[in-house]
Amino acid sequence: MGWWLVLLLLVLTCPARAQVLPLEQKNTISGDWQVYDDGNLVPYVSNLHTGYTAVHQWVSIAPKQPFQIEFTARKELCLFLNNQLVFVADSASAYTLDLAKHSSGVKPVNGKYLLSVWHPSQQPNIGTFKNRVQTVDAVEQEIKGSFSIRLREYVNQNAFIIFMLLIGLIYGSLKTNFPNDFHSVFGVQSFLRTRSLEEGILSKPLNTWSSILFILAFSLSLALLIAAIHTNVQHVRLFNRLFPVSEADITTKILFYTLLIFFIILIKYLFVKLMGYIFGLEQVGRLQYSEFLRSLLFLGLFLPVVMLLYLALNNTVPETVLTVSSLAVSLVLVITILRVFVTVNKKASVINLHLFSYLCATEVIPLAIMLKFIVFNF
Numbered sequence: 001m002g003w004w005l006v007l008l009l010l011v012l013t014c015p016a017r018a019q020v021l022p023l024e025q026k027n028t029i030s031g032d033w034q035v036y037d038d039g040n041l042v043p044y045v046s047n048l049h050t051g052y053t054a055v056h057q058w059v060s061i062a063p064k065q066p067f068q069i070e071f072t073a074r075k076e077l078c079l080f081l082n083n084q085l086v087f088v089a090d091s092a093s094a095y096t097l098d099l100a101k102h103s104s105g106v107k108p109v110n111g112k113y114l115l116s117v118w119h120p121s122q123q124p125n126i127g128t129f130k131n132r133v134q135t136v137d138a139v140e141q142e143i144k145g146s147f148s149i150r151l152r153e154y155v156n157q158n159a160f161i162i163f164m165l166l167i168g169l170i171y172g173s174l175k176t177n178f179p180n181d182f183h184s185v186f187g188v189q190s191f192l193r194t195r196s197l198e199e200g201i202l203s204k205p206l207n208t209w210s211s212i213l214f215i216l217a218f219s220l221s222l223a224l225l226i227a228a229i230h231t232n233v234q235h236v237r238l239f240n241r242l243f244p245v246s247e248a249d250i251t252t253k254i255l256f257y258t259l260l261i262f263f264i265i266l267i268k269y270l271f272v273k274l275m276g277y278i279f280g281l282e283q284v285g286r287l288q289y290s291e292f293l294r295s296l297l298f299l300g301l302f303l304p305v306v307m308l309l310y311l312a313l314n315n316t317v318p319e320t321v322l323t324v325s326s327l328a329v330s331l332v333l334v335i336t337i338l339r340v341f342v343t344v345n346k347k348a349s350v351i352n353l354h355l356f357s358y359l360c361a362t363e364v365i366p367l368a369i370m371l372k373f374i375v376f377n378f
Contacts (some may be wrong), residue, residue: 027067027100029115033057033126044126054118055126059099061113067100068132077124080116081106090251091158096132157311159250163224164311167304170217178210185214185297206269215265215293216258218300222329223257225303226374228310229325268292272362279358284344288362291343295336303328329374337363 033044035052044055061067072094079087079097086102089095103113117124175182181204204211227250269289276285306328314321340363341350350356 027062027065029069029131056116058112059115061103063100066098068098070096070132072128078118081113167220181210214297218297219258219261221300221303222261223254224307225325226257227253275362288340291340295339299332337367
């Protein structure tokens with residue numbers, strides 16, 4: 001009788017040791033998908049729920065740990081966390097997304113988040129959703145701390161190439177249709193002469209077609225480089241609040257940055273006129289803005305070259321390309337401000353406290369703000 005009791009205990013205890021305990025695993029996606037049926041979430045059945053374009057799953061997320069998932073998405077596929085948009089696929093491709101990065105601003109419901117996959121016209125292919133398996137090297141790299149190289153997520157470079165072609169078309173049309181204006185902006189001798197500020201495009205109002213196209217070409221060139229620097233759109237809080245798009249939606253980022261830079265250049269004109277009236281330096285303000293615009297447009301011609309380096313070398317030496325891109329943006333802004341100081345100093349000494357305060361208010365402080373948001377915010 002005693003042997004049977006021992007054997008029974010072994011049978012009962014051995015399976016318990018081999019069985020995986022049904023503990024809730026955080027930062028793990030499963031196959032327990034659900035759909036809304038009559039206002040309630042019910043388990044998803046592939047053969048039954050064929051007409052649903054939205055599929056859901058409750059997930060637990062530990063914010064301090066990565067939650068990387070891999071999936072194949074059609075164009076316009078969207079991912080939500082508690083009905084907050086965190087991802088939009090700009091093309092049909094394979095993507096990698098870290099849900100932990102997007103959960104910081106989302107409040108959990110009973111400790112969990114509702115992950116929703118939605119497509120406007122087709123049922124999402126949820127069979128491709130799986131956890132990304134990290135290699136040993138990747139885990140060791142994360143343990144090293146913040147000084148280790150941060151791997152970038154997938155970036156669709158087709159948008160960069162298309163916009164680069166658009167920049168080439170704009171510059172080509174400017175050279176063909178406005179040759180005098182083109183030479184006044186990109187001529188080396190014109191760039192070195194202060195007298196050329198009263199020639200070509202710089203003598204025309206900003207509402208002419210040539211002025212608009214020149215500023216648009218520069219804005220688009222700088223926007224491409226800024227989008228390349230900010231590989232994660234959520235790092236820019238202002239942008240994320242206004243346009244909560246995904247990291248993969250590069251086109252939206254580029255267009256937003258282009259419009260933002262374009263309007264900043266136009267607003268700078270009104271700002272300089274206002275500050276010139278307040279300080280009683282209207283003539284200095286006109287000279288200052290002309291030099292500001294000429295320097296920006298001339299230096300902007302070199303930004304597409306840096307963008308070509310990004311497209312060619314980003315996959316092999318990303319950190320070097322990031323440094324070069326950030327340095328290029330910084331040099332464009334800093335050299336522009338220095339040239340403004342030199343040009344204004346030829347008309348009146350900047351050592352004068354009144355003039356120096358005016359230049360700090362209109363040039364130095366805006367420069368510090370732009371460098372903070374553009375270069376030091378990635």
